[in-house]
Amino acid sequence: MLFKSDRPNYDIPSLRDPDQNFNLAYEGTEKSEIVNKYFCSISNLNDASQDLPEFEDRCFFHKLLLVNNSRCNLLNEIWITTPDDGNNHAWTPDVFYYYTNVADYGLSIAQTKEMEMRFRVISSCQAICAHAFVLLSAARDLISQDYYELYLGCDNSEVQLRKYKTQILAQIYNYNVSCTEYRRMVLTWTVKGHILLETSDGDTVIEWTDSSPIPVTGVGIKTGFGNSGLWAITITGLFTGYYCGKLGTYGNMAVLQTVTTVSAIQCTTRCSSNDNCLGINFSDTTKECKLVKSNQPINIGPALDSRIFVKCLNDKQLCLACLN
Template sequence: MHGEVCNSLRLSTLNQGNIDAEQTPNVYEFYTKLSTFGVSGVTGTFLTFQVKSCRDAAVLLSTATDLISPDFYEIFYGGAGNSKIFLSRNYGINDASFSEANLLDCNNMVALWISWENSKLQTGRGSILGQNKIMEWNDPNTPLDIAGIGIMSAWGSNAEWIFLSGDIGNDARFCGSSGKSLTNTGVTLYTLSVLGCAFKCIVSDACEGFDYNVQLHNCHMIEGTDFLQIGNDIDSILYTKCWSI
């Protein structure tokens, strides 16, 4: 019998340096795209997630699925030494800041939610939309239609992220990203065809995805308890179970 699909998407992001929308024109190029990991579309107006970081973990809400657009909202959690939330619409301006001391935790996951409905950007603690609100900002301009989501850690910190299947639904397909691979250590290597790797992942309760090397004809499997970390390998294709928000 086929197992149930993995119920979470776990990602790891490395420090990107002193980068943010206020001072970095192409800031979207430093973000990890959720579309790379099979998030094939954004149809809702909110997101819940968990993040572990000492400071400066950011979420980008973009009008482009691949994030390559000048139109976006950037929300920086744990800015200014883990004392503030910064919000920017597009490059060059910090539109708002909100004091929130010790929001992030170096050692433990912190649950957060974001809503961007009806020109209003809101975020709060916990996993229940609308509760424990810590930020609210009304966009005075025409609201952006969000099509893609990115995540980033910067200003000296790395981060780990968890997105649960209650927020990102699995539709039993695989989405591939050419030239991408997994850098995680400890993954299991199988010498199989790409279809063989896909079948092995489908029937596993824990499998989150795999990368397939088209030259070596092998794949690495990632289990749901591992945090995915992206790498670049021109001979590989990263396959993850397709999700939608």
């Protein structure tokens, strides 16, 4: 008996296996094998001597039904690298052009008015290890002269909250940014101009309420003055079965496991049930399936016989492999 429900069901029902006297299969791996064999049986790919057609470089989405939908919150951070952009800050004309816009990574932080971040500054000079910046802009694309700039200083120096060229709103001293450890901080702001930077333990680093607040709609990050940076920004994302894939690409990243599977679909099935799996690299030639580890920067390069599939969050709203 079936009951109508307003809640989606992502489970594949039990299937009959034609290779096992049509006995019912209940396990997720068994059901995925049955589905995979079926699609292989109705396809015709015997043109082994023919050259593959040319495809334009584009993303495509692939939907898989999860065997176990209770394990969905696989990604809790987006990792972003920022280069050394030189000696640029709030007094630099059009400094917003030097910032990395977090919206380019599918993050709608400006709407939530909160950013929890871990960052590590990588210095080219042992005497300096900081110069990290956060921009709170009145424009979603950051191209605006109305902004706040949060500056995290160097060598037990200051933390400053600045407003475009006009003034330093607040600052503290004796703040140390580590070259070897990640600093976890939470930055929040309100429409009434209250800006608060706290440590992960809830200790206030800097706080200010602006009497003439800027409506923040865009957020950017950057590093400079001889330093690059690695940022890990906390997100809330639900994996609902979508993967974003790119043909002719390979993810040069750490892997959890390497196995051999008959298809990319079977490879993604292994990844779907693993919360620590960000996506897969699949070779059409060797059938090698690599499960890519989560919580690392995405590094994608060209590879003729390879495809990368990366999990999307919140349906198809956040697909890291398909970002330009």
